[in-house]
Amino acid sequence: MKPIKIVLVITLVFFMSVLVLYTIEEESVGQPNVVQLSKTLYRITFPYSLRTNTAVSMGKDGFLLVDPGFKQTVPQLRKALNKLGKGKIKYIINTHPHGDHRSGNIIAEPETMVLGMHDAKMMVKKGVFALGSGPLKGFTGQQFETYYILKFNGEEIRFIPTPGTHSASDWLIHFTGSGVVHMGDLLLSQSFPAVSRKIKEYFPILEKAIDVFPEKTVFISGHGKELTKQGVKDYLNMLYTTAKMVQAGKKAGKTIEQMKKERILKEYESYNTYLDWLTTDYWIEVVCKFL
Ligand SMILES: [Zn+2]
Numbered sequence: 001m002k003p004i005k006i007v008l009v010i011t012l013v014f015f016m017s018v019l020v021l022y023t024i025e026e027e028s029v030g031q032p033n034v035v036q037l038s039k040t041l042y043r044i045t046f047p048y049s050l051r052t053n054t055a056v057s058m059g060k061d062g063f064l065l066v067d068p069g070f071k072q073t074v075p076q077l078r079k080a081l082n083k084l085g086k087g088k089i090k091y092i093i094n095t096h097p098h099g100d101h102r103s104g105n106i107i108a109e110p111e112t113m114v115l116g117m118h119d120a121k122m123m124v125k126k127g128v129f130a131l132g133s134g135p136l137k138g139f140t141g142q143q144f145e146t147y148y149i150l151k152f153n154g155e156e157i158r159f160i161p162t163p164g165t166h167s168a169s170d171w172l173i174h175f176t177g178s179g180v181v182h183m184g185d186l187l188l189s190q191s192f193p194a195v196s197r198k199i200k201e202y203f204p205i206l207e208k209a210i211d212v213f214p215e216k217t218v219f220i221s222g223h224g225k226e227l228t229k230q231g232v233k234d235y236l237n238m239l240y241t242t243a244k245m246v247q248a249g250k251k252a253g254k255t256i257e258q259m260k261k262e263r264i265l266k267e268y269e270s271y272n273t274y275l276d277w278l279t280t281d282y283w284i285e286v287v288c289k290f291l
Contacts, residue, residue, distance in 0.1 A: 029073045032080045035226075038178030040153045043220055044080055046073040050100045050275060053220050055182045057175065059153030062087035066173055066182045067095055067222070068104030077107060091115060091152070093159075095184025095222065096167040117161050117169035120148045129159070136160065138211030144172075162186060162205050165198040174213065181213055185222035189235060190274035192283040197290045206236045224274045242268050242280075246287040259284050 030047035037043055040059040045051050052069035054077065068077060081089075092114045094102040105114050115123065123129040132147035136158070148159040155177025163169050166185045173182040185194055186205055195202040209219070210232055219227045227235065242265050249259045263269075265280035272279040 029070075029076050032073075032076060034080060034084075037180050037218055037220075037226075038175070040155070041175055041178040041180055042084060043226065044077065046070075046076060048073055050223050052100050052104075052223060053182070054104070055173070055175075055180070055220055056081065056084065057153050057155075057157075057178075058084045058087065061090060061153045063089040064091040064093065064152050064157070065089060065107070066093045067101040067184070068092060068107050070100060071103040071106050074104050074107045077104065088112070091150070093173060095173065095182060095186075096170040098167060098185070101184070101222070117159075117163060117171040120159060120161065120171075124148065132158065136212050138208060140211055142208045142211035144208055144212060165195045165202045165205065166193075172209065174217075179214065179216055180218045180220060181209070182220045183209070183222065187219055187221045187227070187232070187235075188224055188275060188278065189219075189221040189227050189231070190224035190271060191278035192271055192280070192286075193239065194275070194278055196286055199286055199290050203236070203239070206232060206239075210236070238268065238271070242283060243287045243291055246284050247291065250288055256285055256288050259288075 028048070033045045033047070035043045040057050042056045042058065044054045044056055046069065049070055052067055054069050055066040057064040058081070063081060068074065089107065089109050089112045092105050092108055092112055094105070094116045097116055108114055113128070120129060124131050129148040129150055132149055135143040135145050136147050137143045144160045144162070146161055150157045150159070155175055158174040158176060160172040160174065162172055170184050170186055172184070172186065175181070188194060193202055210229060213229065215229055217229055219229070219232050221227070245264055246259065249264055260281045263280070265284065269280050
């Protein structure tokens, strides 16, 4: 073979392998599940790893993303956004700073503002956010003390700091016009809550969310399916019921190991299905040690 042919063959093989690798990379994160929740709001999830839920606001102002998930899913997320419409990514908001929610921030464009809970006060100073006037009051007197406001794609988005139970800087993100709240990992609709020793401070957050957000609100979980308000109530009741069962076992002198072995929460094991370490066994331990 002539040297020029050898070079051509090598080049061809190189590009073919790059194409194959690219395709494998693309396929390994799977196809996105895209659900439209309002005229301007979508929830996108890839069947990859912990299956983080991304919220996407798309409209005349461009894109705002909440939790772009894993960096591995970014090429496919970009494609999914292109299918929704054209526009710049103006904001990326992280419900909290864990890697499964923010490593996908690499999707940011040069002008994108990437924001987390700790940036809120600075954003007020810069005139990007407004500070909400007074607390956000619920139907029966519960309230969130502080919130921040951003107007985007024709609706008021409210950011409500609720730090300290899952991470040091969680906040809830309420799309008021769409009637949707992204709860981050403060709601794991198909797992037991990832709050460990802060369990006592966690229940009031769900109580407040139920009281403050309007009746028809859709609640996006950090991971897992969306819930209606009734769904959140049922979830919280399930947590109270199972906690009582564990406490009764403890009072009767049973050890953690005994309760796990007896599978005292057997009928609630369906909540094990999504994040496989947040199981009934985990819950028995958390309730025994920290409640
Ligand atoms: Zn998470």
